[in-house]
Amino acid sequence: MxxxxxxxxxxxxxxxxxxxxxxxxxxxxxxxxxxxxxxxxxxxxxxxxxxxxxxxxxxxxxxxxxxxxxxxxxxxxxxxxxxxxxxxxxxxxxxxxxxxxxxxxxxKNWNSYSVDKKGGYSLTFISKDPGLDLAVRKKLIDTYFEIYPTLVKTFNDKSTHDVLFVVDTAYKAVAEASGNRILFSAGYLKAHPTDIDVVTHETMHIVQGYGYSAGPVWLTEGIADYVRYKYGVDNVGSKWSLPNYSEKQSYKNSYRITARFFAWLEQYVKPGLIANLDSQLRAHQYTEQSWVNLTGKTIDQLWEDYSKNPVVELKYNSK
Ligand SMILES: [Zn+2]
Incomplete structure (x- = not known):
């Protein structure tokens, strides 16, 4: 010790x-x-x-x-x-x-700086966008305190309790997580003010904390979007949904396509599968064999089964 x-x-x-x-x-x-x-x-x-x-x-x-x-x-x-x-x-x-x-x-270089604390968790919020809508700012902070403790408790209780959000005008993608920081594109937030469950997807990346070469990117992103689907606080309000199955898809398409496949796996093959894979990835124990060990089938066989009957019952949360 x-x-x-x-x-x-x-x-x-x-x-x-x-x-x-x-x-x-x-x-x-x-x-x-x-x-x-x-x-x-x-x-x-x-x-x-x-x-x-x-x-x-x-x-x-x-x-x-x-x-x-x-x-x-x-x-x-x-x-x-x-x-x-x-x-x-x-x-x-x-x-x-x-x-x-x-x-x-x-x-003074930042347009706003605040630190909020609640229930043992803290969020430092920095905005470098003078035009950031105060209502959006508040929704991002509220969503953090609503969703992040749940994700930590559900998936990885060793995860940090101190998170940093930065809204940056120079950053042009949607959002990204690194370490305990989540960078948000000011332009994206302006164009998509209802998309608050970006917080759910990105904070899940903090909880994942897989480090380098733990598994393929499609799996990491598929899990983050599956978690957004399942735990997101207002996917209805942002009109975010999992796209229907089509023959052109592959589980390697990542994001929502993979997430819908995961919802199907949880419903028909093995409940708890995704949480199990998540913890294997964090422990750097994940291999392709993990699918066989957990379900008796390879990932390709599972996708084949899914493609034959891709019906899945989906439920989205709303405010
Ligand atoms: Zn992501």
């Missing part, structure tokens, strides 16, 4: 060091020799604050930052790739105070 804890602490330390190495700061100070202590303090504050800012900032935030001294500003200002500091202000401040002011300065 002690050994495991030590190993984890070491692992976290080395991850911290890596994060530090992947960001760079250049302090533009021709007179640096007479300000070494201050510059070291600023550098340390940068490494404490910038990785958190950049991770929260979302899409392709610059990793190389230049710091300049500027006496025309009262204290400290910052945006991606750039920090400005009033030297006189900084000289009298503790490192902690500088860190706090720096993070506050970075936050």
């Amino acid at each position: 002690i050994k495991q804890t030590t190993l984890l602490a070491l692992l976290m330390l080395s991850m911290g060091a890596f994060a530090q190495r992947s960001y760079q700061i250049t302090i533009n100070d021709p007179d640096s020799s007479s300000h070494m202590a201050l510059n070291e303090k600023l550098k340390s504050a940068f490494f404490k604050v910038y990785p958190t800012f950049a991770q929260a900032d979302g899409y392709r935030t610059k990793r190389q930052v230049t710091l300049e001294f500027a006496n025309e500003i009262p204290a400290i200002a910052g945006k991606e790739g750039e920090i400005k500091v009033n030297r006189k202000w900084a000289e009298n401040k503790s490192q902690k105070k500088i860190e706090k002011a720096l993070f506050e300065a970075f936050k």
Whole structure:
């Protein structure tokens, strides 16, 4: 037990060091020799604050930052790739105070920043879209607290309780999850304000947490859409549904096509199958043989059976 804890602490330390190495700061100070202590303090504050800012900032935030001294500003200002500091202000401040002011300065780049907590779960919500509809913002937050604890309890109780949502105008796809962060396209939300169960699909990716090369992408995405189908809070309101079977389809089509096949498998072959595959994927124990072990048939045989009689009873949740 002690050994495991030590190993984890070491692992976290080395991850911290890596994060530090992947960001760079250049302090533009021709007179640096007479300000070494201050510059070291600023550098340390940068490494404490910038990785958190950049991770929260979302899409392709610059990793190389230049710091300049500027006496025309009262204290400290910052945006991606750039920090400005009033030297006189900084000289009298503790490192902690500088860190706090720096993070506050970075936050000004965002149109909104909030942290909500409920029932042991938290959601940090950042919007970089000045036009984000407040009603949509509220629905995304409410959906998180409504669905995420259920997904964690149902599929993976080791999953994080702290999630970050970022709405970004520079991001052009629909949404994506990485680590504990979900990035939403501002444009997509504007065009599809009722599609709140994107939250269900994406937070399921956090719960899945399979890591690399655990299984095929169609399976990961098929599970996330099956979960959206089954647990989604308002698929009716967003007119989201599973498309009918057609001969052109394959289970490898992924997303909703695979999800409908999974609904059929759960109904006619083996209830609980998807949760079982999900936990095998997380444990990196999934292989094609998993289908045979769980159902007595290969995935191709199962799809063949489905194609012969693809009738399935579907029920969608609504608000
Ligand atoms: Zn997905």
